[in-house]
Amino acid sequence: MRALTLSAHGGLDRLEVRDDLPVPDVVSPTDVRVRVQAAALNHLDLFVVEGMPGVTITPPWVMGADGAGVVDAVGSEVQGIAPGDMVMINPGISDRSCEYCLAGEQPLCPRYRILGEHLPGTLAEYVVVPAPNVRVVPAGTPPAIAAAFPLSTLTAWRMVVKRARVEPGDDVLIWGIGGGVALAALQIVKRIGARAWVTSGSDEKLARAREMGADETINHRTTDVAREIRARTSKRGVTVVVDSVGEATWTKSLGALGRAGRLVTCGGTSGPMVQTDVRRLFWNQWTIMGSTMGNDSEFDAITAELRDGRLLPPIDSVHPLSDARAAFERLASGQQFGKVVVRIEE
Numbered sequence: 340m341r342a343l344t345l346s347a348h349g350g351l352d353r354l355e356v357r358d359d360l361p362v363p364d365v366v367s368p369t370d371v372r373v374r375v376q377a378a379a380l381n382h383l384d385l386f387v388v389e390g391m392p393g394v395t396i397t398p399p400w401v402m403g404a405d406g407a408g409v410v411d412a413v414g415s416e417v418q419g420i421a422p423g424d425m426v427m428i429n430p431g432i433s434d435r436s437c438e439y440c441l442a443g444e445q446p447l448c449p450r451y452r453i454l455g456e457h458l459p460g461t462l463a464e465y466v467v468v469p470a471p472n473v474r475v476v477p478a479g480t481p482p483a484i485a486a487a488f489p490l491s492t493l494t495a496w497r498m499v500v501k502r503a504r505v506e507p508g509d510d511v512l513i514w515g516i517g518g519g520v521a522l523a524a525l526q527i528v529k530r531i532g533a534r535a536w537v538t539s540g541s542d543e544k545l546a547r548a549r550e551m552g553a554d555e556t557i558n559h560r561t562t563d564v565a566r567e568i569r570a571r572t573s574k575r576g577v578t579v580v581v582d583s584v585g586e587a588t589w590t591k592s593l594g595a596l597g598r599a600g601r602l603v604t605c606g607g608t609s610g611p612m613v614q615t616d617v618r619r620l621f622w623n624q625w626t627i628m629g630s631t632m633g634n635d636s637e638f639d640a641i642t643a644e645l646r647d648g649r650l651l652p653p654i655d656s657v658h659p660l661s662d663a664r665a666a667f668e669r670l671a672s673g674q675q676f677g678k679v680v681v682r683i684e685e
């Protein structure tokens with residue numbers, strides 16, 4: 340089968356389309372095989388290319404976490420999913436046997452693995468995943484939308500709904516509108532009825548965010564975000580910050596956060612090491628919380644949103660598999676507004 344593979348950690352020049360890989364077999368009775376129609380990129384994929392501590396790949400490594408397509412084979416114990424169903428894939432794979440999994444909190448599984456990072460990914464003609472990791476999407480859903488939806492939306496949903504517990508009265512700051520998680524967070528915050536504050540270094544992206552319902556926009560390249568938020572809120576600050584940028588934004592996130600505020604983070608695209616003044620943390624009675632991916636019931640919840648036509652991810656661009664490296668270059672440029680998608684079927 341054809342797939343986008345990584346020959347070794349390093350730069351994007353290590354990415355290579357190959358057509359000589361074996362089609363994966365359905366081995367476990369609870370697995371399904373998906374003929375992938377589209378895959379979507381996440382910042383995670385760039386980290387995989389660079390290499391991450393503790394993650395070992397076996398070249399030729401098949402890239403890609405997000406994907407959608409048509410089920411073409413199912414294990415003997417699979418129920419409710421049949422060949423021919425169009426599905427989207429939750430790329431977070433858990434062992435389904437530990438105490439966290441049994442409690443329904445799969446992302447806390449000590450053996451949690453992510454497609455394309457720890458397991459062969461979705462940038463391939465076929466991928467095999469456990470049946471609980473797929474959900475049927477309505478026939479006619481564009482493959483690009485179904486592929487672009489799961490990781491960003493699941494991550495943002497858990498951050499906003501489960502962890503930060505955003506309510507209609509909240510003011511929520513979202514950094515870097517244009518990225519997948521930030522755009523999903525914006526849509527979820529507006530769905531809840533809270534006020535969304537978004538930042539970007541691009542006025543054009545801010546204008547597009549306003550069209551999507553953002554209440555307040557700030558250009559973080561030309562404006563001190565924390566100071567601006569203090570000015571626009573009579574010094575009160577926001578109640579929630581959604582931060583996935585890390586080093587470059589952390590201090591300003593805290594500077595924007597009001598008393599008893601909650602900061603939720605799902606990553607550090609600009610770098611992992613952040614500083615927090617513990618005196619401000621306790622005096623302001625802040626809550627700083629981490630979040631990653633989403634559990635089965637959250638996957639159900641976002642699937643219901645998709646079926647109702649809500650939280651649909653903006654698509655920045657769609658690239659053919661033969662030119663998938665261009666998709667990675669687009670993501671690495673930071674110029675995108677929405678998801679960067681790779682079409683697998685020609």
Ligand SMILES: [Zn+2]
Pocket residue numbers: 433434435436437438439440441445447448449450
């Ligand atoms: Zn587990």
